[in-house]
Amino acid sequence: MRAFLAFTKKEWVELIRTGRLAILLVLFSLFGIMNPAVAKLTPWMMEMMADSLKETGLTVAAVKVDAMTSWTQFYKNIPIAMVIFLLMFGGILTAEYQKGTLINMLTKGLARWKVILAKGCIMTATWTVCYWLCYGITYGYNWYFWENGIASHLGLAAACVWILGIWLIAVMLLMSTVFQTSSAVLAATGGIALVSYVVGLIPKARKFLPTHLLAASGMLSGAGSVEEYWCAVWVTIGLGVLGLLAAVIVYNKK
Amino acid sequence: MDVLTLSHVSKSFGQHRVIENLEFCIPEHTVYGFIGQNGAGKTTTMKIILGLLRADTGVITVNGKQVCYGQNHTNQFIGYLPDVPEFYGFLTPIEYLELCGEITGMEKREIRRRSEEMLELVGLSERKKRVQGFSRGMKQRLGIAQALLNRPKLLICDEPTSALDPVGRKEILDILHTVKEHTTVLFSTHILSDVERICDKIAFLHNGKLEFQGTLEEIRSQRQGRGFQIEFYRKEDVALFLKYFPGTVSEGGYKVLCERNMGNNMQNNMKYVEKNMTHAMEFVVKNNMAIRSIEMLETTLENLFMEVVGQ
Amino acid sequence: MNIKEVLPFIIPLIIAEFTLLAISIWHILTHNHYKRGNRILWLIVVIVGMEFIGPVLYFLLGKEDV
Incomplete structure (x- = not known):
């Protein structure tokens, strides 16, 4: 336990001293502010466009924005933030192989599964803080300008995307134990997400796939039912745990 | 232990x-x-x-x-x-x-x-x-x-x-x-x-x-008695020396090398080389040859290493 | 569109972007070696790179692993 805590502490210090945490926090805050800002600016931009379009004979109806517009932005932008997050952590294990920093830790008796678990914990914690920070900021603005009440199951829908993020972290850890370079790890992680997306094009399979959680914003307008997502949530959690276990097993064999 | x-x-x-x-x-x-x-x-x-x-x-x-x-x-x-x-x-x-x-x-x-x-x-x-x-x-x-x-x-x-x-x-x-x-x-x-x-x-x-x-001592003892080397001042001395001591070779210039016979018994080798060396010195003195140096050669660790790797 | 409505966005946005810029510039100036590129290049990228893209590029591609 002490070894695990010491290694986790090292990961934490790394997160802070490399500036990674600060960058991610600011970035996710930026994303959080951008969502309502874009929503707020939409009518104004429409007006500007309408003026120029009028000359060509087109008329644009006035658009009405509300919290929903902002939340739509949130779900449109969060995948980008997620990708940046994963890119930032793509080398979390491979950088240690390449530099050879882990060998010393392992020869000193640090169990391999503790390495995986410590890195997983730190990434999950960072993702959780960053994600809910972004959510909280968007929520705050929406509350201030409009009314969040018009969207249903706000927290639940957000939790779906959050779980998806954790699944991707587990996948990335597993890939980190298989591949030697961060680009290979990222490509493989992206590949798996893509597979999930492509298989999701089959209507019958969609419900059971992790990437289905990205569409969880459907809950907000009431277009999709909550039940529709439970399957995907359980599958994602299951796959995440399996991924972590597989990562430990693969890593032990190396 | x-x-x-x-x-x-x-x-x-x-x-x-x-x-x-x-x-x-x-x-x-x-x-x-x-x-x-x-x-x-x-x-x-x-x-x-x-x-x-x-x-x-x-x-x-x-x-x-x-x-x-x-x-x-x-x-x-x-x-x-x-x-x-x-x-x-x-x-x-x-x-x-x-x-x-x-x-x-x-x-x-x-x-x-x-x-x-x-x-x-x-x-x-x-x-x-x-x-x-x-x-x-x-x-x-x-x-x-x-x-x-x-x-x-x-x-x-x-x-x-x-x-x-x-x-x-x-x-x-x-x-x-x-x-x-x-x-x-x-x-x-x-x-x-x-x-x-x-x-x-x-x-x-x-x-x-x-x-x-x-x-290291064992290795040191093994390293002794590889041979000896003399450096002369005059070319004709070199020629004379080489003629009287078969088994010696010119190393080019004024140097002459006298190597041990590559037997395995260290003790014998050492005695052989010592005997040869005093013999050579006698010869040098007797013929009024001036020399720059005379030196007992030791096998360096490098020689030993080369010997081991067979080069 | 009234300016009062925009202020709640503009101020935090500016603060966040300048923080990002400050962290990146500080990081670039306190390090002598980069994965690729050199100091001038990264300073330009970070300053010119609109909004957050410059700093993100730097931290992904330019920052040396330690």
């Missing part, structure tokens, strides 16, 4: 046999030099001792306990210094040592005390600076400090000096020499002068086989 014993250890990677039937043991408080060319199997042997690689056959014991692959309970007796130690650049030496101590399960107070002690020993003064900007020599020092932190019975160093400049090399060797009082050192190298400087016992590894091992 022997801290490390290897018996009948073999290892191959696919078809390639890296180590063949390796057998040696290291008594306490010795500095054991492990010599061999690049690719002779030194690093592989060390990795097997550390349990990072699996031996195909053979038994290794460290401090009386058998080494098993993947399990590192024997590693509690071992401190390991890789050839180019890499540390987390964002930590300071003190923090890194703390991390190491925590992982090996040392007590908090002990960690702090030992860290100070070790940094003192290796002479690393930048304790609060991050490792990021450290030079190779400084990293090597920190490497020794971390390897010795938990008072290991055996310190294994993989080519600790090969990446350093002469000054840094001497300093690291001095540290290893001091450390001998507290622990046993096994270190690999291909720099032969390092071996002469600090080793008590040495082993030559060639193509995965142990070609020769012994104490």
Whole structure:
């Protein structure tokens, strides 16, 4: 336990001293502010466009924005933030192989599964803080300008995307134990997400796939039912745990 | 008591046999030099001792306990210094040592005390600076400090000096020499002068086989009596000398070399060479030859090494 | 569109972007080695790179692993 805590502490210090945490926090805050800002600016931009379009004979109806517009932005932008997050952590294990920093830790008796678990914990914690920070900021603005009440199951829908993020972290850890370079790890992680997306094009399979959680914003307008997502949530959690276990097993064999 | 014993250890990677039937043991408080060319199997042997690689056959014991692959309970007796130690650049030496101590399960107070002690020993003064900007020599020092932190019975160093400049090399060797009082050192190298400087016992590894091992004294005695060399002032003296002493060869210019017959008996060889040398001196005096120098030749470690690797 | 409505966005946005810029510039100036590129290049990228893209590029591609 002490070894695990010491290694986790090292990961934490790394997160802070490399500036990674600060960058991610600011970035996710930026994303959080951008969502309502874009929503707020939409009518104004429409007006500007309408003026120029009028000359060509087109008329644009006035658009009405509300919290929903902002939340739509949130779900449109969060995948980008997620990708940046994963890119930032793509080398979390491979950088240690390449530099050879882990060998010393392992020869000193640090169990391999503790390495995986410590890195997983730190990434999950960072993702959780960053994600809910972004959510909280968007929520705050929406509350201030409009009314969040018009969207249903706000927290639940957000939790779906959050779980998806954790699944991707587990996948990335597993890939980190298989591949030697961060680009290979990222490509493989992206590949798996893509597979999930492509298989999701089959209507019958969609419900059971992790990437289905990205569409969880459907809950907000009431277009999709909550039940529709439970399957995907359980599958994602299951796959995440399996991924972590597989990562430990693969890593032990190396 | 022997801290490390290897018996009948073999290892191959696919078809390639890296180590063949390796057998040696290291008594306490010795500095054991492990010599061999690049690719002779030194690093592989060390990795097997550390349990990072699996031996195909053979038994290794460290401090009386058998080494098993993947399990590192024997590693509690071992401190390991890789050839180019890499540390987390964002930590300071003190923090890194703390991390190491925590992982090996040392007590908090002990960690702090030992860290100070070790940094003192290796002479690393930048304790609060991050490792990021450290030079190779400084990293090597920190490497020794971390390897010795938990008072290991055996310190294994993989080519600790090969990446350093002469000054840094001497300093690291001095540290290893001091450390001998507290622990046993096994270190690999291909720099032969390092071996002469600090080793008590040495082993030559060639193509995965142990070609020769012994104490430095044993090797010294083997090195005597290779022959002698005379350097003259005049060309005609050289010609005359060569004519009267069959078996001597001109080394070009004014030098003449008289080598021993390459028999195996050291004692006889030595006597033979001594006799020949006094004989030659008599001849030189009798013929009024002036000489620049006369010198007994010793086999350098390098010659021995070359002999071993068959070149 | 009234300016009062925009202020709640503009101020935090500016603060966040300048923080990002400050962290990146500080990081670039305190390090001498980069994975690729050099100091001038990264300073330009970070300053010119609109909004967050410059700093993100730097931290992904330019920052050396330690």
